[in-house]
Amino acid sequence: AQPPRWHLHTAHQLWAPLTLADLEAINHCERPLPKNFNFAGDVLDQWSHKEKKGERPAIPALWWVSGTGDEVKWSFEELGSWSRKAANVLTQPCGLKRGDRVAIILPRIPEWWLVSVACIRTGLVFMPGTTQLTAKDILYRLQASKAKGIVISEEVIPAVESIESQCPHLKTKLLVSPQSRKGWLNFHELCRSASAEHSCVETGSQEPMAIYFTSGTTGSPKMAQHTQSSITIGNTICGRYWLDLKSSDVVWNMSDTGWIKAAIGSLFSSWIHGACVFVHQMIQFDADTFLDTLTRYPITTMCSAPTVYRMLVQKDLRRYKFQKLRHCLTGGEPLNPEVLEQWEKQTGLQLHEGYGQTEVGIICANEKGQKIKPGSMGKGISPYDVQIIDENGNILPPGEEGDIAIRLNSTRPFCFFSEYVDNPEKTSATIRGNFFITGDRGMMDSDGHFWFVGRADDVIISSGYRIGPFEVESALIEHPAVVESAVVSSPDPVRGEVVKAFVILSAPFKSADLEKLTLELQDHVKKSTAPYKYPRKRLSVKKAVCYNINIRIFFY
Numbered sequence: 001a002q003p004p005r006w007h008l009h010t011a012h013q014l015w016a017p018l019t020l021a022d023l024e025a026i027n028h029c030e031r032p033l034p035k036n037f038n039f040a041g042d043v044l045d046q047w048s049h050k051e052k053k054g055e056r057p058a059i060p061a062l063w064w065v066s067g068t069g070d071e072v073k074w075s076f077e078e079l080g081s082w083s084r085k086a087a088n089v090l091t092q093p094c095g096l097k098r099g100d101r102v103a104i105i106l107p108r109i110p111e112w113w114l115v116s117v118a119c120i121r122t123g124l125v126f127m128p129g130t131t132q133l134t135a136k137d138i139l140y141r142l143q144a145s146k147a148k149g150i151v152i153s154e155e156v157i158p159a160v161e162s163i164e165s166q167c168p169h170l171k172t173k174l175l176v177s178p179q180s181r182k183g184w185l186n187f188h189e190l191c192r193s194a195s196a197e198h199s200c201v202e203t204g205s206q207e208p209m210a211i212y213f214t215s216g217t218t219g220s221p222k223m224a225q226h227t228q229s230s231i232t233i234g235n236t237i238c239g240r241y242w243l244d245l246k247s248s249d250v251v252w253n254m255s256d257t258g259w260i261k262a263a264i265g266s267l268f269s270s271w272i273h274g275a276c277v278f279v280h281q282m283i284q285f286d287a288d289t290f291l292d293t294l295t296r297y298p299i300t301t302m303c304s305a306p307t308v309y310r311m312l313v314q315k316d317l318r319r320y321k322f323q324k325l326r327h328c329l330t331g332g333e334p335l336n337p338e339v340l341e342q343w344e345k346q347t348g349l350q351l352h353e354g355y356g357q358t359e360v361g362i363i364c365a366n367e368k369g370q371k372i373k374p375g376s377m378g379k380g381i382s383p384y385d386v387q388i389i390d391e392n393g394n395i396l397p398p399g400e401e402g403d404i405a406i407r408l409n410s411t412r413p414f415c416f417f418s419e420y421v422d423n424p425e426k427t428s429a430t431i432r433g434n435f436f437i438t439g440d441r442g443m444m445d446s447d448g449h450f451w452f453v454g455r456a457d458d459v460i461i462s463s464g465y466r467i468g469p470f471e472v473e474s475a476l477i478e479h480p481a482v483v484e485s486a487v488v489s490s491p492d493p494v495r496g497e498v499v500k501a502f503v504i505l506s507a508p509f510k511s512a513d514l515e516k517l518t519l520e521l522q523d524h525v526k527k528s529t530a531p532y533k534y535p536r537k538r539l540s541v542k543k544a545v546c547y548n549i550n551i552r553i554f555f556y
């Protein structure tokens with residue numbers, strides 16, 4: 001295949017509204033990137049017009065269920081109207097201005113979609129974060145980004161209130177809750193009185209839009225910044241060929257709002273194609289509830305982490321009749337061939353694995369209609385020219401293991417993150433010769449299918465989460481029992497990998513009850529850093545090894 005041509009970003013502003021075909025051509029690099037682009041104005045408002053003219057099936061744009069009987073169904077027009085109100089709230093009572101950074105830490109509630117779209121309408125740079133973040137994580141994010149605003153739900157209040165005095169740049173705190181609270185602006189109250197008239201800001205295509213914090217082997221998470229076009233227009237092709245979306249589809253992608261997978265699957269790809277975004281606010285994952293939801297609602301397209309499918313195939317799936325389900329996807333961590341086979345055997349549906357990263361979106365995918373080789377993450381997705389390279393940047397032949405990389409031609413592809421904010425060294429470290437290096441190792445076969453081998457660094461991929469060992473080691477060492485700690489990955493049949501910690505105990509804890517201490521350390525990590533990072537499996541005391549005077553505890 002010919003390598004794609006990256007256009008210079010000097011194109012004129014298109015004078016007519018962008019069509020889906022335009023966006024696809026831009027994403028394929030067959031047409032230049034327009035000078036300005038705003039997802040809310042150029043995509044959502046266009047679907048609202050189409051909806052009014054009867055050019056879209058009569059299904060909601062957002063369909064949210066709580067699982068306890070509450071339900072929200074918004075058309076594109078309603079989404080437009082509510083998000084304009086939210087935009088006025090952010091700029092007026094909140095006093096936020098274009099370019100200001102805003103942390104959004106909300107669970108899967110409709111307000112997450114409203115506030116994110118409102119940020120786009122106003123040119124604010126939003127920074128999604130999971131509600132599992134602890135006070136320490138939030139403090140780091142607010143300080144590193146110099147965020148001017150934060151939008152949270154009730155469960156995050158104690159964490160934010162405990163650290164806000166250390167965040168001199170933070171001037172606006174917005175609370176999404178039915179209750180008012182001193183020191184906080186209330187989103188619902190302000191929305192009720194806000195105007196639904198708002199002129200969408202004409203953002204530049206290359207203007208910052210969002211920042212995602214990503215973990216590495218060492219140090220604190222980096223701030224990967226995306227532009228107004230990178231994860232928006234840049235997800236048109238994956239929406240069409242991987243997710244196989246049409247405006248009649250109802251898409252359930254169950255990713256937490258803090259991850260880029262939520263933005264790709266539950267916001268940009270889906271709405272670019274005019275599909276309905278389905279959301280179930282499941283507080284804690286439960287396989288029976290999940291299957292019940294798939295049975296009760298006309299979901300056509302479903303995307304979940306492989307860990308979820310590993311949990312689901314343990315059920316008798318033949319007992320369930322899914323109304324409309326026709327396309328199943330997975331990503332975030334490697335999928336085992338056995339799970340794919342079991343899923344297909346029990347549901348009659350294939351599982352289409354995709355592979356991507358916060359920095360560059362979807363890189364490889366088993367597109368709809370392509371031959372699926374169980375265990376492979378599919379072929380490079382347009383416009384990316386994906387290759388396996390050696391340490392000198394040379395392309396390796398099929399069958400050889402090397403670094404998974406994306407070829408760069410004349411300019412940086414617009415679908416890429418623009419930079420790690422305030423970290424030019426780490427940004428340039430992603431480039432080797434003519435390639436962007438993903439940090440993952442893999443292999444390409446002679447048919448162009450890619451096979452994941454593992455991380456090139458020590459990052460642990462557990463249940464689809466990327467966990468930097470350093471963050472867990474730092475959390476462990478804060479405990480008075482721990483003198484030294486080392487964290488590694490350990491294989492796990494359900495979660496793919498789990499965090500395993502080795503600790504050396506301090507003198508006062510050497511005769512401690514190890515069972516109890518293990519639980520205490522696990523609990524400590526859950527409180528000190530986001531709980532999904534905790535060393536998962538408990539050790540039986542028998543596995544503790546006395547080493548001279550030190551005791552090593554293995555969580556595996």
Ligand code: BCO
Nearest residue numbers: 255259260261285305307332356357358463464465531532
């Ligand atoms: O398993 P445990 O019960 O021992 O611990 C769980 C929670 O109970 C606990 N926890 C949560 N909140 C807590 C808390 N503990 C104390 N205080 C709190 N406030 O922490 C552990 C969290 O683990 P979990 O999130 O894995 O929970 P769970 O329920 O087992 O969920 C399973 C999955 C599979 C639903 C979940 O792991 C998941 O959603 N994984 C997917 C992650 C994902 O979307 N990754 C994609 C990243 S983006 C990307 O890859 C780029 C692609 C382009």
